[in-house]
Amino acid sequence: MKNLNFLLIPTAFFSCVLLCSCGDNDSNNTSNPQLTPATPGTLKTCDEITSQYSFKNTTITGSKIIAAGDVEYSSTETYHAPEHCLVTGYMNERIGTGIAGDTRYAIGFEMRLPTNWNGRFYYQANGGLDGSVAKAVGRLLFSGGSDSAALNEGFAVISSDMGHPSPTPLFGLDPQARLDYGYNAVADLTPMAKNIIEKAYGKQPDRSYFAGCSNGGRHTMVAAARYADMYDGFLVGNPGFNLPKAAVAQMYGIQEYSKLVEFDGADILTTLQTAITPEEFSLVSKKVLEQCDVLDGTSDGMIANTYACQKAFDLERDVPTCSNGRDNTCLTAKQKQVLGNIMSGPHNSQTGEAIYADFPYDAGIGSSGWSEWEYFMALNRDPGAVGFIFSTPPTPFNGESEQSSLEYVQSFSMDNDVQRIYGTDSIYSESAIDFMTPPHPTDLSVLKSRGAKMMVFHGTSDPVFSVNDTVNWYNGLTNANAGNAETFARLFLIPGMNHCGKGPTTDKFNMIDALVDWVEKGVEPKNITAAVRADNTELPSNWSKERTRTLCPYPKFAKYNGTGSIEDAASFSCVSPE
Template identity: 70%
Template sequence: MEKRPQLVPTMALFCLLLSACSDNDSTPLTQHLTPATPATINICSDIATQFNFKDTVITSSEMVSAGKVEYSSTESYSAPDHCVVKGYMNERIGLGSSGEADTKYAIGFEMRLPKDWNGRFYYQANGGLDGSVSKAVGRLIFAGGADSAALNSGFAVISSDAGHPSPAPQFGFDPQARLDYGYNAVAELTPMAKSLIKIAYGKLPDRSYFAGCSNGGRHTMMAASRYAEMYDGFIVGNPGLHLPNAAVSQLYGAQQYSTLVTYNPDGSDILATLQTAITQEEFGVVSQQILKQCDALDGLADGMVNNTYTCQKEFDLDRDVPTCSEGRNGTCLSAEQKQVLSNIMAGPHNSQTGESLYMQTFHMM
């Protein structure tokens, strides 16, 4: 049986909103979608000769054999035989950090099109400040790891730099680059990607999905609110919202972690860095205790916490996570580490009024 992502279709959400305003109890809450139709790729290396889309340049296209795609130095994903298409849209000269129109901008993209396509399209929204084109492997669609990423499951996948080069922060000087990063790159890339898919397979995608985490989660929330008609479902992870306050929250988190950093008496070697103030192993201890307390709260013990509101009441960091009595050993947290985590999760507050500025989230699960 074919695996399918557990998504809320856009139309189902629309119907749910309608039902809240209707006296008709028969209003449907879900829409049953017909299965997507698979297809086999019919062009790759010569795709640029047949593809014509406004202000779009295909710089390369080639078939690659099944195997591992190295996403980063520490992360790789399984992939079938597929076509890699790279290009850019809307090239222009805009404002740089000098305040002068001296910086080249474009919406760079990569698409990976499986030889045997499942009829679905997946927009991989990337994190941070974007600025580079991550490999379009289709992260986040399933919980099954590298072998279950969207590309390996038969999806056609796109990834982009959101309309600006690295180093990323400087794009903020250019008004159009800010718009592209905020939302416009999605509006430009989506119809282009679907048109390219039609050239490659002879048909448009039957289903389209959008997913991302952190800033990618923000992209996804934005796409759901602005371009819901372009997609059938959205997967949102840890979205960064209200970016100015999110930046304050990030600095607050760095301040908190810095209280756990120690130095030699002469001020030379750092004995602990911000990255190891709480190690991945120690975060894992917290994660396992959260699962222990909260996994089954939604009625199913499946390794995921879905009843998050009840979990906030059931899980207690001080009570449920062991406190180290004889130094850190990867199986406990110190009292100081627990205080830092509690402060970060409470979020920064206005020092004058006590008003909460931003609720912090981070990846522990």
């Protein structure tokens, strides 16, 4: 690899988890085709795949039977798995170009093929900046428990590194690696994976599903827009489908918080976190609840009627302004201004044009997940993503320290430098907006016309990918389909949930089974039952550890019926906002 010492970006530094529309020509047709159910099969070959399999630009590095048992997905997650065939390999091996020359690139993958197969294929879209092949267990997003994996339910599963190695975000210097990460790896992996499935079982999958959260949710939305002919169902979680814009918004947050502190050589992150402390964020959460908790019919520490809350709560009026110093019972006038600016989203100061969506006030603003993304992730991840991956040309910097990241953020102009995410040149022919976001995101005519389905969920307290961005997309999708988007796509808001889980919320639910039933049986997902996680340390002490809630398809929300336990989803019904 060429000398990149001037970059000096450690592997761990950026390896944390990230994150004009076309109408439907058949928008008045609400009768979509009904796809038939998958039929099961049995594994016919495994060990021989290594020597016998042949596919364009693909190398199989191993294939072997794995006995039934536990698969360690990470240091904190283990999943049960049946007996299955593990296939590993890579595609499109090459040497990087330009400043990334001498670096080996390939699309690495692994597949896990159960001996007793349910006839379905599951694309496990991983998050962050990718760069490594996660275990292809097929995590069933937010189902909870060691049994909640697609592999364990009989799916054939693939996982990949999306075409680049660690350390990330250095791959952004290579133009093809950018495209692979954005969308192209899926295009190449999918037919190859289905071909391996055919080799292993004697037939291709009857039904194919794509699922992910965060950047994995972005991957899924991009696949729904680009590759709806390859997949039948899409499960989208907290999607960063405008990720380049969201990353800029994160940097804007650091710029704003920096106005409240003085960096005097002390630890950058520690100093930054004093701008608005956890106790002060909790104060805001408390005041939001005071105004909004009962808008769903009961006082339960959750805000289901999110958008009525935005009208009911006023930061300036409802949070006391400090008169004699900060004591966790008030915010200073300057803190209010900074928080208000951040919640409103970044704008071009000259034109007033919004750079990214605004954020709703919600109960989860007081949780640790909120401040972690506002400070640590925004300082230690987003500058590298913007500088290396999303800017054209790349604007690399020495990311060895938080000081250098802070300097990069502070030098970034919201009026002028944002144009880099829209830029192209002779080397980087597609802008970040082109290769990262779904093309024509409200045109899902291919998905709709063939009977495929999409389910989307988003936490209302997501501090990095605004739920308002997803709601705006869904409203646009509805308009593009004459009000009938719900016939093939549904959005579920998760009150209080931070980014892909946690917070004061019910974030344990199974949407993949509901998606399969919708795709293959025509059973509409009218609501989803969600529960609290027993290991969620941020649940209020007065909540039952057995609390359940009804998740409703937007724009409906769960309203208390007036009788029954507030800990039981059966006491709530989905109603339309007034």
